[in-house]
Amino acid sequence: MAKKKNAVESVTLQCEGCKSRNYSKIKNKKKNTEKIELKKYCRKERKHTIHKEIK
Template identity: 50%
Template sequence: MASDKRIKATMECTECKRRNYTTVKSKVNTRERLELSKFCPWDRKHTVHRETR
């Protein structure tokens, strides 16, 4: 059974605004939105990806 403390987070590229990645984060430990540097296949470079709601 899945715990309610860990949620799925969709990551969106800050440059092309496409939703490229999904990840799982802890709702208890990480209250703010995630920001990760990930590879964007449309821009063909590493860009900042932010968590969407």
């Protein structure tokens, strides 16, 4: 039998300032079609910055 495709996928969040990939998050593709953008703590910059979803 064929496998079903999952509605959830794991995405990586990248810091806008230093471009480091700090966080990973699980996202439901059917409910959230736009890219995730969160304000998270960056250890390299030692402050809260915007982190955007990348593939």
